[in-house]
Amino acid sequence: MIEFKNFSAGYTDHFVIQNINCRLVSGKIYALIGPNAAGKTTLLRSLIGDIPRSGGEITIDGQNIKLFSARDLAKKVSYAPPEINPAFNYSVSEFVTMGRFAVNRAFWETDEDIEEAANALITMDLADVADKAVAELSSGQKQSCLLAQIIAKNTDIILLDEPAAHLDIKHRADFFRKILSLKKNADKSIIITFHDLNDAINAADSFMLLKEGRLTACKEKDGITGGMLSELYGTEVLISEFPDGRKAVLPRFARAENTI
Amino acid sequence: MLILIFLSALIIAPGCSSRKAPEGLRVVSLSPAITEIIYAIGAENALYGITNHCNWPPKASREKESVGDFSFPSMEKIALIQPSLILAAGDGQGKAISHLINAGYDVRVFHPADIAELFAHIMEIGRILGKTNNASELVKNMKKEISSIPKLKNKSVFIEVCPKPLIAASDKTFLSAICERIGLRNIAVFQNSYPGVNAEWLIRKKPDYILLTGCSEEEFRALHPYIKNSKIIRPSDIDMIVRPGPRITRGMREIYYLAEDAEKKQ
Amino acid sequence: MRGRKDLLLILTGAAIAGAAVFCLSLYLGPEGLSMPGDEILRLRIMRALCGAGTGAALAAAGVAYQTVLANPLADPYLLGSSSGAAAGIAALSFFGVSRAGLIFPLTAGLCSCLTVAAVLKIAGRSFSKKNIILSGVAVNLFLSAAVIFMVSIRKKEFFSVMYFMMGDLGETRLSLIAAALMIAAAGSLFLFAKSRFLNALAAGKTLSRQLGCDWKKESLAALAAASVITGAAVSISGTIGFIGLMAPHIARKFVGSDVRFLMPAAAVSGAALLMISDFAAKNILFPQEIPVGVITSMLGAPFFLWIYKK
Numbered sequence: 063m064i065e066f067k068n069f070s071a072g073y074t075d076h077f078v079i080q081n082i083n084c085r086l087v088s089g090k091i092y093a094l095i096g097p098n099a100a101g102k103t104t105l106l107r108s109l110i111g112d113i114p115r116s117g118g119e120i121t122i123d124g125q126n127i128k129l130f131s132a133r134d135l136a137k138k139v140s141y142a143p144p145e146i147n148p149a150f151n152y153s154v155s156e157f158v159t160m161g162r163f164a165v166n167r168a169f170w171e172t173d174e175d176i177e178e179a180a181n182a183l184i185t186m187d188l189a190d191v192a193d194k195a196v197a198e199l200s201s202g203q204k205q206s207c208l209l210a211q212i213i214a215k216n217t218d219i220i221l222l223d224e225p226a227a228h229l230d231i232k233h234r235a236d237f238f239r240k241i242l243s244l245k246k247n248a249d250k251s252i253i254i255t256f257h258d259l260n261d262a263i264n265a266a267d268s269f270m271l272l273k274e275g276r277l278t279a280c281k282e283k284d285g286i287t288g289g290m291l292s293e294l295y296g297t298e299v300l301i302s303e304f305p306d307g308r309k310a311v312l313p314r315f316a317r318a319e320n321t322i
Numbered sequence: 323m324l325i326l327i328f329l330s331a332l333i334i335a336p337g338c339s340s341r342k343a344p345e346g347l348r349v350v351s352l353s354p355a356i357t358e359i360i361y362a363i364g365a366e367n368a369l370y371g372i373t374n375h376c377n378w379p380p381k382a383s384r385e386k387e388s389v390g391d392f393s394f395p396s397m398e399k400i401a402l403i404q405p406s407l408i409l410a411a412g413d414g415q416g417k418a419i420s421h422l423i424n425a426g427y428d429v430r431v432f433h434p435a436d437i438a439e440l441f442a443h444i445m446e447i448g449r450i451l452g453k454t455n456n457a458s459e460l461v462k463n464m465k466k467e468i469s470s471i472p473k474l475k476n477k478s479v480f481i482e483v484c485p486k487p488l489i490a491a492s493d494k495t496f497l498s499a500i501c502e503r504i505g506l507r508n509i510a511v512f513q514n515s516y517p518g519v520n521a522e523w524l525i526r527k528k529p530d531y532i533l534l535t536g537c538s539e540e541e542f543r544a545l546h547p548y549i550k551n552s553k554i555i556r557p558s559d560i561d562m563i564v565r566p567g568p569r570i571t572r573g574m575r576e577i578y579y580l581a582e583d584a585e586k587k588q
Numbered sequence: 589m590r591g592r593k594d595l596l597l598i599l600t601g602a603a604i605a606g607a608a609v610f611c612l613s614l615y616l617g618p619e620g621l622s623m624p625g626d627e628i629l630r631l632r633i634m635r636a637l638c639g640a641g642t643g644a645a646l647a648a649a650g651v652a653y654q655t656v657l658a659n660p661l662a663d664p665y666l667l668g669s670s671s672g673a674a675a676g677i678a679a680l681s682f683f684g685v686s687r688a689g690l691i692f693p694l695t696a697g698l699c700s701c702l703t704v705a706a707v708l709k710i711a712g713r714s715f716s717k718k719n720i721i722l723s724g725v726a727v728n729l730f731l732s733a734a735v736i737f738m739v740s741i742r743k744k745e746f747f748s749v750m751y752f753m754m755g756d757l758g759e760t761r762l763s764l765i766a767a768a769l770m771i772a773a774a775g776s777l778f779l780f781a782k783s784r785f786l787n788a789l790a791a792g793k794t795l796s797r798q799l800g801c802d803w804k805k806e807s808l809a810a811l812a813a814a815s816v817i818t819g820a821a822v823s824i825s826g827t828i829g830f831i832g833l834m835a836p837h838i839a840r841k842f843v844g845s846d847v848r849f850l851m852p853a854a855a856v857s858g859a860a861l862l863m864i865s866d867f868a869a870k871n872i873l874f875p876q877e878i879p880v881g882v883i884t885s886m887l888g889a890p891f892f893l894w895i896y897k898k
Contacts, residue, residue: 110797112797132797141794146791148791149658149660150655151845152845164798164800487758487879518876523874525631544761545760548627548628548630548631548634548760
């Protein structure tokens with residue numbers, strides 16, 4: 063369980079996020095949404111201690127993360143950035159196995175480390191490209207690598223920063239299918255920032271609405287209305303539901319003369 | 323403020339240019355060897371500027387104003403002295419000399435390749451400075467002195483200029499010429515005057531002598547512990563052997579006796 | 589995944605290759621392969637020792653700089669680390685400290701640490717590739733000017749300092765070589781032991797954090813170790829450019845980027861590269877000698893551009 067208490071963070075010149083208060087439970091996918099520059103990435107990176115805290119606190123299972131060492135925090139929380147551009151030719155299997163570094167820091171990996179990494183590669187369909195360099199992969203495969211590394215790490219909390227930003231519709235579907243099964247099988251709390259609200263409304267269980275660094279709402283999916291999203295983004299948005307339960311979030315492009 | 327500077331420049335500038343050129347010769351020597359020659363022929367009254375390196379005779383640096391470094395003299399200092407003639411050594415002064423020539427000064431370069439040329443240069447300097455008799459007297463004495471120095475027989479020498487990196491004075495240098503004159507053949511035959519050379523080559527060439535001019539014997543032995551087959555000689559005053567001037571005869575004599583002593587010690 | 593056995597294999601291969609180049613540099617002279625005399629052999633052993641030690645040290649430092657900064661262009665020379673060390677040594681000589689024992693390599697190491705700190709500070713928080721190299725170049729120019737300034741005051745050592753700035757493997761004083769190589773070896777072993785930390789740091793600040801690596805602490809430690817190694821290398825051989833850039837890239841082609849395998853492979857590549865460059869420097873114009881840094885820069889500058897364009 064993650065709890066934010068009056069949490070503020072950011073660099074000294076200005077606070078990027080302010081007075082966040084909310085409680086996140088395990089076994090759920092949270093969609094962190096809001097306009098550009100609302101502070102979504104900052105909020106995620108605060109959870110891995112990558113952004114200087116300026117007030118309040120975050121607790122994980124009741125313990126203040128300020129008191130965690132880098133390694134202990136990494137054993138609880140994983141984070142994947144929107145994209146990676148590796149500087150060197152690390153192979154996919156090397157990259158994924160690195161996830162075990164948080165668990166075992168000896169000079170050589172144990173058999174368990176190697177097994178976990180191999181399983182993660184299989185889960186993410188990367189076994190075929192295990193010996194390729196990460197830098198040579200497609201955006202979708204890079205995102206899979208990041209997730210495989212996180213699966214190899216096996217933490218309770220997973221933070222994904224716009225994971226689908228560079229994926230086409232098929233890879234997006236595959237990717238979120240895997241996230242959903244991860245949630246179901248392993249009882250993780252997963253926080254994802256979304257660019258595309260259609261993905262958010264179909265994948266997430268709960269929503270965190272962030273505007274100008276403040277959390278304006280933290281609600282179950284069913285509590286989210288078109289009106290709330292319209293206000294959050296400052297443009298008219300409609301949520302519609304299809305007979306099979308899927309939902310769509312639609313902005314209005316054309317000027318709607320009739321309704322006014 | 324700016325106007326003030328401009329005005330004062332206007333007032334001062336004509337004053338500068340109208341100052342009358344001085345009577346007689348005003349010589350600046352850019353070479354310690356030439357300074358020694360000028361003093362030796364008693365022409366120092368015409369000498370108005372020397373370099374930081376001109377330390378002989380000792381009174382020179384007290385009496386005469388310095389224009390700075392040997393290779394990079396101060397152009398402003400020289401301009402203030404307003405010399406009618408500048409005497410330079412040439413080696414390592416190329417840039418300064420071309421600047422001076424471009425600035426319209428009368429520059430004469432004396433860069434003797436051997437002792438005969440040195441004598442000719444002393445005569446020429448004497449002629450320019452109106453001390454022909456003194457100059458020929460000096461040359462006569464030096465010739466007599468040199469002819470009294472015995473010659474070594476068929477010996478080879480390596481002339482060190484810098485120990486690390488190892489740099490030699492090649493056969494194109496004056497230093498090499500004076501060694502030749504006392505029977506020391508220079509093993510460093512190169513196109514350029516001061517080439518960096520390989521220590522292996524020096525070991526293999528096995529010169530009879532290594533003449534040090536850039537460091538002490540102790541230093542050389544510490545830096546080159548594997549060079550053992552040559553006798554090392556180090557003159558007490560390096561200036562006497564590297565300056566093509568009146569003291570060269572004493573330098574040559576010292577090299578000869580050092581070499582002979584080293585031979586006897588063997 | 590590769591493990592102990594692969595490291596052993598790489599180490600064996602590297603040792604054989606390194607030993608081959610070492611032996612070749614002892615018996616190969618301007619007249620071809622031959623058995624040199626006792627004195628010449630000793631001279632060549634010293635020179636090969638200097639070359640191998642300096643090359644390996646610069647390569648190890650290069651691996652650390654590149655990995656920690658996640659920057660394929662980083663190198664002790666381009667980061668200003670070498671110039672910092674050279675300026676420290678020039679200052680010591682300027683104040684007449686005699687060149688012996690530990691004081692030279694240690695002072696050089698300290699100055700090199702300070703220089704790298706300054707370069708990174710100037711480059712700014714983002715550590716962008718180009719910023720680091722540009723501020724490195726600026727600091728380099730400043731320090732070279734400072735060295736020339738010191739030389740101008742003491743005219744006598746002009747040649748020595750010029751060669752020092754261009755690299756020279758003619759050092760023969762065993763005590764100095766031993767002291768410097770010991771420091772470099774200790775630093776390299778420290779970095780090698782930290783291999784997996786370096787791997788994590790290569791992923792960048794945010795990812796290394798999620799891997800459980802205290803980014804600030806670990807990168808400072810690794811950069812300091814790399815700078816001390818550089819200082820030790822410079823204290824015997826002067827500033828030799830681009831070995832720390834080329835060797836890691838060459839080694840990466842063979843063993844990949846995992847620092848556990850890369851570090852030893854790069855060290856041997858660096859040693860071999862410098863011994864070969866020195867062979868060229870000694871023999872191209874034999875018996876005239878050119879500073880070995882001239883050769884490495886002639887190879888390294890195009891290499892740098894190639895990496896930069898890639």
